[in-house]
């Protein structure tokens with residue numbers, strides 16, 4: 001059985017060891033520039049261009065054809081998307097899946113709506129790849145991944161909600177006053193796949209301990225954990241140190257956000273996804 005994992009680029013992964021994988025890029029549009037969120041995107045250039053540009057900026061998700069191209073010739077495709085509550089990526093993938101199955105009888109596309117993004121998608125992709133390596137039956141993998149999903153979570157610390165608000169992904173009232181005095185908006189991906197703000201803190205020295213307390217309060221106990229950030233390896237590392245202090249180990253990794261998450265989560269953001277075991 002030919003398996004493949006395909007995810008949109010908001011997972012921050014561009015490659016995967018051992019299991020066939022493709023990342024399908026979203027696009028960040030700044031005036032006449034189109035930043036394609038693939039392994040060649042220059043994040044610094046994008047950030048500089050965004051800073052200098054005074055007009056409206058936007059993003060776009062993969063088209064069904066983009067997804068189909070990435071499915072390649074796989075017989076069982078596991079397709080992981082950014083939350084369907086905030087992006088058309090999932091519905092585009094779902095159209096692609098139907099077309100692919102019609103065109104190639106016997107092949108199947110299994111959709112996983114992360115109801116989240118970034119590191120939580122990466123956790124789902126890791127779990128899928130473990131199960132594929134064990135050569136589990138695709139239907140069983142599909143059942144297990146949805147079960148695993150319920151036990152993963154994402155918290156965020158954001159220094160600005162500008163791009164989210166300007167693109168209608170959060171209530172503009174929420175965005176007011178953020179970006180001043182080192183204020184961070186702290187919260188989590190809701191069960192519905194939207195941003196659920198929970199608190200504010202002044203500075204990361206307060207924000208990162210808040211993360212640890214909240215991670216602990218929903219049952220984290222040393223399982224797999226992934227941190228991503230934009231221009232903030234200092235606080236990502238602080239969070240890691242605090243986690244080690246609290247749980248005795250750090251079973252995961254820290255990575256940079258790629259273009260899509262950098263655009264929406266914005267500089268100084270920290271995202272963390274973990275298992276509630």
Ligand code: X90
Nearest residue numbers: 059060061087088116189193194264
């Ligand atoms: O153009 C598109 O289709 C892409 C739209 C994406 C909008 C949401 C991006 C969120 C990025 C923000 C912090 C964590 C959010 C938790 C998810 C529910 C990251």
